[in-house]
Amino acid sequence: MTSETVDDQVGASIAEALATLLRRGYRENLYARLTSGLGTAVDASTYPILSGLARVGACSAAELGLEIGLDRSGVSRRATRLEAAGLLSRSPDPSDGRAVQLELTPHGHEVVSTLRTRLASExxxxxxxxxxxxxxxFATGFVRFVESALFTN
Amino acid sequence: MTSETVDDQVGASIAEALATLLRRGYRENLYARLTSGLGTAVDASTYPILSGLARVGACSAAELGLEIGLDRSGVSRRATRLEAAGLLSRSPDPSDGRAVQLELTPHGHEVVSTLRTRLASExxxxxxxxxxxxxxxFATGFVRFVESALFTN
DNA sequence: TATTGTTATACTCTATAACTATA
DNA sequence: TATAGTTATAGAGTATAACAATA
Known part of the structure; x- marks a missing residue:
């Protein structure tokens, strides 16, 4: 067996594992588990808003949308749901009258903390x-893998 | 710094990379790239049908749905689209008059081969x-990671 | 004129349920 | 009575477009 054949097999095993990981059910399953019991506003749909906002800090809907890969209209709709539940606050941007700053409330930070603890525990x-x-x-390789060009949006 | 703290950081880096990989856009982006130009029936939606059928061989809609994590009604709808495009054939199961065997046509096998080549090349x-x-x-670790319980459906 | 946030609309995709045929 | 496939229906989620306010 040539070394190229071996490399092909290694590539094929990576391809297969990647396909398994990207199966539709996995993401939903994981996020449903992480968000369960934290109120109706916290689900797989609002999870990226919460974690994205915790990661980048207060920002506009357009900026957050860019961060999590979602249109600003979608960010706005989800933010409304989180705001009603008291996890997120909207305040006018002092430097731009058009813009709105989205920010986690103390309760929102608590929920993010719980989500992080749950994920870490899993x-x-x-x-x-x-x-x-x-x-x-593995962590070193995985980070390198994910940061690579294959996953550029 | 204690070894537990180091381990926490390793876990956090894995969590972050995993979240990035599971971002909604990635799957769609990759599959859109892989399936582009192969006809209107071949897209991110029918990709799992094609690759799943190539992996497990001819089988029923219910069996394939179990394999790819989709309801049999969804499998049936996508199969109809692939059948119309000549990539998939339906034939009665000789051992069970209720069941239908889904199978790739020669053209379907060609398309799967192209998809696999493209993914391997990426x-x-x-x-x-x-x-x-x-x-x-990395491949060894990645396969072990994906096969673990976190991703059980 | 361009941009931000929001809301309305149309579209896609999915599960659920209903229906027919067979076991 | 139970199961397989198919089709109809309703629901969730998204992008696109339209709107009002501000730059």
Missing amino acids: IDALFEDWTPREKHF | IDALFEDWTPREKHF
Whole structure:
């Protein structure tokens, strides 16, 4: 067997694992688990708003949409739902009368904290039987993989 | 810094990379690229039908739905579209008068082959600057990661 | 004239349920 | 009675377009 054939097989195993990971059900399943019991406003649809806002800080709907890959109209609609639930606040941008700053409320920060803890706990369980060394090497490779051009939007 | 803190950071980097990979746009973007120019019946929606059928061979709509995580009604609708385009054939199951066997036509196999080549080529490009050893280790870890319980449907 | 946020509209996709045929 | 496939229906979610306010 040539080394090219081996490399083809390695590529094929990556392709297969990637396809499995991208299966429609996985994302929904994971996010449904993470957001369950946190109120009707917190679900797979509003999760990216919450986590995106926690990541980048207060910003406009257009900016947040760019960050999470969603149209500003969609951001606005979800923000309305989160605002009604008291997880997010809208305030006028002092430097631009057209713009609105979206920001997490203290309660919103609490929910994000819970979501992060849950995800961390799922990942801990997932790597339970990996050595720290194995986990570390995988993390390095995984980050490198995700940051690569294949996933450029 | 304690080793637990380090482990937390490793877990957080995995969580972040995973969230990036699961962003809605990525799947659609990749599949749109892979299926472009192969006819109106071949898109992100019918891709799983084609690749699933190539993977498991001729089977019923219910079986294929289980494989790709979709209701049999959805499988049936997509199959109708692929059948009209000549990529898929329906034939009665000799052992069960109720069932229908879905199967790729020769043209369907050609399309799947093209899709696989395109995906392999994207992955090759992605790992261009990785050593074979790095790529191999990542593949091993990635497959192990995906097969783990976090992603059980 | 261009841009921001919001809202209305049309479209896609999905699960659920209803229906027919067969086991 | 149960199961397979198909089709109809309703619901969720999205982008596009339209609108009002501001730059």
